[in-house]
Amino acid sequence: ASKSLAGPIGIFAGMKQKTEYFGFASFLKLLAFIGINLFLVNLLPIPIVDGGQLVFLGIEVIIRRPVPLVVVEVANWMGLILIVGLMIFILGIDIDRHFLS
Numbered sequence: 001a002s003k004s005l006a007g008p009i010g011i012f013a014g015m016k017q018k019t020e021y022f023g024f025a026s027f028l029k030l031l032a033f034i035g036i037n038l039f040l041v042n043l044l045p046i047p048i049v050d051g052g053q054l055v056f057l058g059i060e061v062i063i064r065r066p067v068p069l070v071v072v073e074v075a076n077w078m079g080l081i082l083i084v085g086l087m088i089f090i091l092g093i094d095i096d097r098h099f100l101s
Contacts, residue, residue: 002093009094047072048079 006014011034019027043051052075056067 005090005093007087007090007094009091009098013098046079046082047075048083052076052079 015027015030018030042049043054045051045055047053047056056072056075059067
């Protein structure tokens, strides 16, 4: 599964390769694909991104009062730790793939 993951280094290398071999139109398609992927990831129900905020708004509509601030803060910290951990993991894969192998 980690072979299909790419961070900033892998994305740049892939875009460079795509542009060299397939031309500028292919580069634009890849750029659009990355933008759509970022949009979809942003809608995941992880508390710190927009999808998580939509979940909190939905909970507020259901319970008809604001979610306690402590719950929101703890969830946001957990989401931040999750995202930073994922970023470090993927960056490690990129460094291993492009610089150490």
